[in-house]
Amino acid sequence: MADKKWNTSLIPDQRGRVVVITGATSGLGKEAARVLSNKGAKIIMAVRNVTKGESVADEIYKMYKGADIKVKELDLANLKSVRLFAEEMNREYKQIDTLINNAGIMMCPFSKTTDDFEIQMGTNHLGHFALTGLLMPLLKNGTDPRIVVTSSVAHKFGNINFSDINWEKRKYNTNRAYGDSKIANLYFAYELVRKFKEEGTNIKVTASHPGWTKTELQRHTNLSGLLNNIFAQHVSMGTQPTLRAATDPTAESGDFFGPAKHFEMHGHPVKVKSNKLSQNREAWSRLWDISEQLTGVSY
Ligand code: NDP
Secondary structure, three states: HHHHHHHHOOOOOOOOOEEEEEEEOOHHHHHHHHHHOOOOOOEEEEOHHHHHHHHHHHHHHHHOOOOOOEEEEOOOOOOOHHEEEHHHHHOOOOOOOEEEEEEOOOOOOOOOOOOOHHHHHHHHHHHHHHHHOOOOOHOOOOOEEEEEOOOHHHHHOOOOHHEEEEEEEEOOOOOHHHHHHHHHHHHHHHHHHHHHHHOOOEEEEEEEEOOOOOOHHHOOOOOOHHHHHHHOOOHHHOOOOHHHHOOOOOOOOOOOOEEEEEEOOOOEEEEEEOOOHHHEEEEHHHHHHHHHHHHHOOO
8 A cells, every 4th residue: 555655755865876867858757857856866868959958957957956967969769879978978977877768759650760760669669778788887887776668558559570670561550669669668678687687787677657647748649638638647647657666775676667546547656567478588589689780789
């Protein structure tokens, strides 16, 4: 019962922690940057639109005078940008304590990333796969380091066609492509947990999903507007699973957090279960190999 009432007052002091948040310009990422700033973390907002990032940082500075925020450019749909961001981080920082892989796009029309990947898989999974690998030296230096992967209930619609991951041989189905990218997030998290355990690496990996939360994510769907206003939860609630996954000292590697109520759409964050397909180890390692091949990043 107590578990159902987790809330941000339970977040431990974050002073001294270096926290990287992708997609911190809106929705969950912006809210996580706000809350963790208030808890004293040094925030690196990794964003594709630096002007928008700076204005979010200004908003947070107005709320919390002692906030410590850096805004850095990162376009997950462009591997060159991911490499430049990681190089800069490796030059300027000694460690990263928490990496929150949050940025994402949903159900947009077909397009490709700069590196010719289907846009949702490219942004939501492959960009983060490359980023995490390139930041690994800093994460290994972190204090109680943690990686948070953001998935979705939509992982249940995912079933990756490994021989056509970029949708070159089939008619595009944007809902399915989003689901594929969100089950990919879980395959990645679970394979990372497995690998770290095997090699004795002391980095926790957790996953989260926000249920249905009103943000800018729904802009390409008919879930935006009225339905969003009526049914979606507020971003302060929707960000709690991410914040719990990022900070709860009792969380274990492999834990997946989501809202407690209404088929995991609303409520305080609790440990939830992902579907059976997401537990398929063969799929984890298959996606891992393809991700290494496509991004050229090997861990
Ligand atoms: P928003 O659209 O509000 O925020 C998404 C963030 O990702 C923005 O900061 C956006 O930047 C950034 N982003 C998009 N593409 C790129 C890119 N190529 N490179 C870098 N950053 C990028 O959505 P949410 O806050 O709702 O989404 C956050 C995460 O939560 C996503 O992973 C999403 O899949 C997941 N999620 C959300 C749900 C919900 O109900 N809201 C449900 C299930 C999962 P910009 O501001 O420039 O557009």
